[in-house]
Amino acid sequence: MMDTKKLKQLAKDSVYGLISVCVFLCIWAFGVRTSDIGIVMPGPGKVIYEFIQSFFVPIGKYTMPGHILWSLYRVLPAYIVGSVLGIVIGIAMGWFRYVNSFLRPLYEMIRPIPPIAWIPISIVWFGIGEGSKWFIIFLAAFVPVVLNSISGAKSVDPLLLKCGEMLGADKKYIFRTIVLPYSVPYIFSGLQVALSASWATVVAAEMIRSSEGVGWIIISSMDTNNVTQSLVGIVGIGIVGFILAVMMRELEGRLCRWTVREN
Amino acid sequence: MDKRKIISAGLAILSIVLFIFIWYLCTDVLELVPARTLPSPEKVLDSFIKKFHDKNPDGGTLIEHTLASLQVALTGYLWAIIIGVPLGIFMAWNRNVDKFVRPLFDLLKPIPGVAWIPLMIVIFGIGIKSKAAVVFCSAVVPCILNSYTGIKQSKEVHMWVARTFGATRLQMLWTVAIPTALPHIMTGIRVALSSAWVAIVAAELLGSTKGLGFMIQQSRGIYRTDIIIVGMLAIGICGIILSIILSFIEHLVVKGRK
Amino acid sequence: MNIHRRFIALSMILCLALSFALAGGSGESADSAGGDGGTRIRVGTMPNHIGVPIQYALVNGMYEEAGLDVELILFPTGAPINEALAAEQIDLAGTGGAGVFALAAGDCYWLGDYVRTSDGLGVYVRPDSPILDYQVLPDKPEVYGSKETVEGITILGSLGTTDQFEAVCWAQCFGLTGNDISILNMDRGPAVQAFKMGEGDAIACGGPPYNFELEAAGFVEVADITDVSGVTIDDGMIGRKEFVDNNEEAVRKFVEVTYEVVDLFAENDEILYEFGLNFYNENGKDYSGDMMQQELDSKDYIGKAEMSKPEYRFGSAMVGMGDFYVLDGKIEAEMLPNVAASMRPDFLEGIYGLDLTVYSE
Incomplete structure (x- = not known):
């Protein structure tokens, strides 16, 4: 019974969503037809058509899936390394006072510089290839994950810690069974932020220097003044960004549930 | 307790000193890395100070570039607050608006601000307007999102109390929901500030005649790594100063409301 | 038990990440000597x-x-x-x-x-530009512009290339410096497109085919690189x-x-x-x-x-x-x-x- 109710709600919501998207597309189409924007902007039909087309007809060297894979290939390894390292260092900084005092100044030095601003120097250090892109994505992931891991480790309920101590748990045990599980939700929100930051950064990096990838699609549209291509790129970026965020949320839902149950 | 604090402070100083020492060692003393890859800390400091009055090599002093960047970033940022916060509140408050606008917002949300750059250039031309629009696109998302969650999370109980006392819907919004949501809204505004600052750097790297991003861009092809680092430092320092100012304002606003 | 599993999972992720990084690293470092192709x-x-x-x-x-x-x-x-x-x-x-x-x-x-x-390296303006009204340099009759019309204009071009060189040389003809003009940094293709769209006051052309494209669009060369710089x-x-x-x-x-x-x-x-x-x-x-x-x-x-x-x-x-x-x-x-x-x-x-x-x- 519960399920049918939920289903109904879902159906209702999707109808609303569909209507709102349709209205948006109609306004877009209408605006393009009737106003001056039409000179530079294509209508939604053309963009959608071109977007589907881009799966079969290559833009530059690759088709849309090819470009997306290139971008993901730049994001994922660096994101994973940055996240893992960020979690380790963040928790260490949040839990061990002296680690924090030693690493904090260094961290505070890189934190305020946006990863995008690292692009030029990373090109000098790591060249124009993938190395420089991995480096800045690493930074884009590392910085927010550290921040959230620190606050995760610091937010542990002191009552729980005292209980653990009183019941005779040693430091290691407390760390493993209380601090780590307690930090997981924080870490996950850091991972979420880091993922969207990484995605935005790869787009920027590809716009600044590359010859493939979704960021390249939009920047190369400037070469020929092809606004449709630029919008096709935006659609691709949006969809992949959306899928990444949803996947992360799923993962968080599963892992956090598991943590809670274990506690 | 005191001893711990002293050790902590010592470690903090040690880490900075060590960092600069290693940097210095690698560049000036052992010359492990050439100056074009990493200039020595001395050179960077020197260029940083010189850049305050020296227009070379990029046609503007550090102050001029910083002001140019700030002007554009703040314009887009203010618009993002003016439009984003009320929109987020409105979305959360009105169920019908929520149903219609939310899916659309979810659709546009995952597109990073930088991706809009070429389109904005086509629509607004290359100038302050297009860059401010890019900043707006990046900053408006956290403004909307946090205002939305803030309002949604205001406690049902408080609403009931207000309703029992005969508050109108508008009064409920104004006296209960918004004050409760204020910390959330302020978080959104703070996140938006860093998004705005990132966006302006990206926009300036891609097409501009002034600004810190431009300064970095000019120094790239001409082997002036020191100026690139000066630019990065300036970007970082500005970011810090802006967020300090903002947390000061936040302190005033949120406290005042209580 | 569960903790162990978590650690295993974590270490697996770590290994995966490391292998990614290493694979990338080895791909990057192409050594310059050796190989059977000489x-x-x-x-x-x-x-x-x-x-x-x-x-x-x-x-x-x-x-x-x-x-x-x-x-x-x-x-x-x-x-x-x-x-x-x-x-x-x-x-x-x-x-x-x-x-x-x-x-x-x-x-x-x-x-x-x-x-x-x-040839083909030079600064171009639109046919209605006020710069075209002036030819004030006695020793360089081919060069258009004056101090007043050139000062403060925005020139599209690619930074750190000959584009910048020719733009700045041109400005110097009128006693100005590179800091008196703004160079809007763009790659050459986008710069030509943007200029056609009405951006900027002038464009520094990076040579063929862009000069052909600019001339075809009716733009006028106001400064040839050899004229303004004296350098071939x-x-x-x-x-x-x-x-x-x-x-x-x-x-x-x-x-x-x-x-x-x-x-x-x-x-x-x-x-x-x-x-x-x-x-x-x-x-x-x-x-x-x-x-x-x-x-x-x-x-x-x-x-x-x-x-x-x-x-x-x-x-x-x-x-x-x-x-x-x-x-x-x-x-x-x-x-x-x-x-x-x-x-x-x-x-x-x-x-x-x-x-x-x-x-x-």
């Missing part, structure tokens, strides 16, 4: 008149015959070539005006000029010192083979016409036969014949531009001697059996 040389250049001879030699297997394993990487302008040289991702490059910054930094050699590209722009070959010093023999061969093609092009337009047209179009530049013909008429390849002339000066463009950029503040004065010190005419002297004079004032 000495490996990574060469950067542009898909234009500068790149044609190198591409020709490569496609026709001439480098291979000489025992060289050449990998060619194409860049849109000289500025990213500098970055790639600095990051040690390429060893040699065929480059233009941007090369002077690499020479001034002191870690590259200038190996030889091989194509003169003064000779594009040529640059090499990382470290690589050149360690691979003298391979570099000598590379120069020899490339100049073989340059000599061929200097004498024979038909081969160049055919090959260049293909090369440009393959790399996304829409070239027509007419455009190619115009380009041939305006570009002179500098081979043995040109170098044998008594008035020929080796590296004149680079040294001249170096002086200029010091005045303009783009190159620090103490770095300037590096430019003159990086001239290496000895490769060509050996190949051609000539005695070359390096340019000096």
